[in-house]
Amino acid sequence: MAKTILIVDDSESIREVVNFTLQNAGFEVFSAGNGVEAQSLLDGRNIDLVITDLHMPEMDGIELIKYIRTTTNYSRVPILFLTTESQLAKKIEAKDAGATGWIIKPFVPAKLLAAIGKVIR
């Protein structure tokens, strides 16, 4: 069965790029524009991996990561976050919150898939 991935980003273009790449790679993809939307999408589904941006309105990435880690069904789901080279401090914060790994923006499809390959099979 295809693995399901939830992509959370407030930028529609990023969501679409990720969506396109992942669907082509054979994943089932859900997308959300912010943490709150993500919460409701997670509910009642079986998501295998969450990819989230850190800066978003309503509920930002760090909060979302913390929320996921405290949800019984998802406490051990791999989470990748999107970040840029310059955001070193944020990276540590996100890891401490419970993220599994990261993807550095801007990225090419191959890089995205390589990062995903490290956390789900």
Add this chain to the structure above:
Amino acid sequence: MMDNFQTKFLEEASDLVNQLEQALLTLEQDTENPALVDSIFRIMHSLKGGGGMFGFENITNFTHKLENMYDLVRQKKLKVSREMLDITFESADHITSMLNDDGSKTQQISANEEILNKRIDAVLVGDTPNNNINIVDNIESQPLKTESQITTYYIRLKPYEGIQKNGTNPFFLLDELAGLGKNKINIFDSNIPDFENFVFDETYVWWEIILATDKGIDEIKDVFIFVEDDCELEIKEICKADIFPMEGIEPLLNCRHDFPFDLDKIKTLVDTILALEKAKQESNSKNKNAGDEHIKKFAKESSISGIRVASEKIDSLMNLVSELITTQAGLNLFADNHKDNELTRITENLENISRQLRDTTFSITLIPIDYLVVRFKRLVRDLSKEVGKEIEFEARGAETELDKSLIEGISEPLMHILRNSIDHGIETSEERIAKGKNPQGKIILQAYYSGSQVVIAVTDDGKGMDLEKIKQKAIDRGLIKSDVQLSNKEILDLIFLPGFSTSDKITNISGRGVGMDVVKRKVSDIRGIVSVSTEKDEGTTITIKLPLTLSIIDGMLVRISDTDYIIPLSVIDTIFAVEHEKIKKSFNNIITIEGVQYPFYYLRDEFNIEGEAPLREEIIMVKYEDKKIGIVVDHITGEYQAVLKPLGKLYRQQDIFSGASILGDGTVALVVDTHKIINQFTKYNDN
């Protein structure tokens, strides 16, 4: 007799050497010619086989190496090179001097041999740009990356316990790492706590990986990029070469549960091999013709690959291991009765080590029968030619391992039996055609384990023995009185009497006063038993049964009523639980399980055990020839390492129990020989 053969062999061998030289001269002109390589290989093989048979062990050992080299060429893994041809020419001279050695030049010869061996080894190991050898990768049919591009790394990954809390699965990392190149992964799990303290998503194991890859260290680090802070990670370069194909590296890379790789040893070996290659490269590039100089260089190198140990020392080691296993069983029982987690953990660890110690100790003394088969093949080939018969020789179960001393002891009797078959057993092609048989005779040597014994049977499809003739001969020789009534078996046993020979004329091959009595005596010397069965015009089978010195087996401990039995694990295929009702209702000892019909034996009945059977019984499917046959017992207790002790005198007459073992609580369990049980009960039921 042997001297006669030896002279023959010497003549034949010098012929072979001549042929070898001729083939080499032609090969030099046409290095790609597979037919020439084949014929060289064949010459080596003949020299090797003959050498072993006629007391030229040194020739066997040496030609074996050359044979290996040409085998690689035949398999297209090695190309014929200048150096290879040079080595082989010099080897031809070397073999000649070995053949003509009268003892005065032994030292000089062995010095030469050492030099040649080193050079052969270098050819086998080496893929160096300066010699013309190219190792061709067979599977992918493309040249391997040259070794200099591949680097071998040592990686130690010890995740912190909480690594999975962030959604990391360490196995994915190992997978990714394994995708980078050839690897060996060693797992350490001694930190796994007992069940009460076990937290499901904590990580208690760690790994060591040896990885040979053409990727750089950065790519390896990249695998672990997300977990840098969640684990201890060590990445070390072992050398700038692929260590996996190196000769002698394999045992060092064998993963032994909870034993780390011995990096120092690996490095030492790798350094030696690389230094050797480098020396070779340098001297090759310096001056190819200055052969003597680089011969000396290699001659200095020497490494010890094995040691000789007095067999008493091994015997006493074996005894100690047996004692250890028995004591271990006592400790296991004690630990089971004292539900103490720490005690259980230590006991299990200790058991693990005892087991490995046992296996290692046994493997020291065992040699596969294959070791003899090579000699026999040659013997059959040569002798059948000599007597003008067409005979095919087949060895089955050659991987069966025997104690070294048994191998030595069995060699001569087997040779004699084979000679008998070739000389007296198998008919000439004309006779066979007249009888409507395949003109080509066949001799099968079959070896297999049966309980605590190894059985070696030599079967020929020849004319069989003539019982009347045997009896008459025995009467003529005054071995029996003419009016005695003898059963067929008793008549056959006559051939083992001293001074018996049925051959009317003494031939070159078998009849020289060495009869079956000698075979019997030699086999008895190693505590074996010989028996013979024969059928007129169908053939003769001579069976030798030897006790296994392998006195500790992995068994399955089972229970019927209040008695424990052990069934060797090696014969067990599957175990099913069945209702007693179903067995009671079964017809003709056939039971259907999962849609398949199996014949079975109900041990309670067969052993005449009284009392109520449990409602649920266990049926153990054991392998018997190519079938599976069920054996029904009350209860399966579990796996058990059993130290086999022989049964006392009173039990000699039966053979369905091959021994007994003392359990941890001091009670005795009988070791069941399922082969015999099935044999015996089948016979019994047929009657």
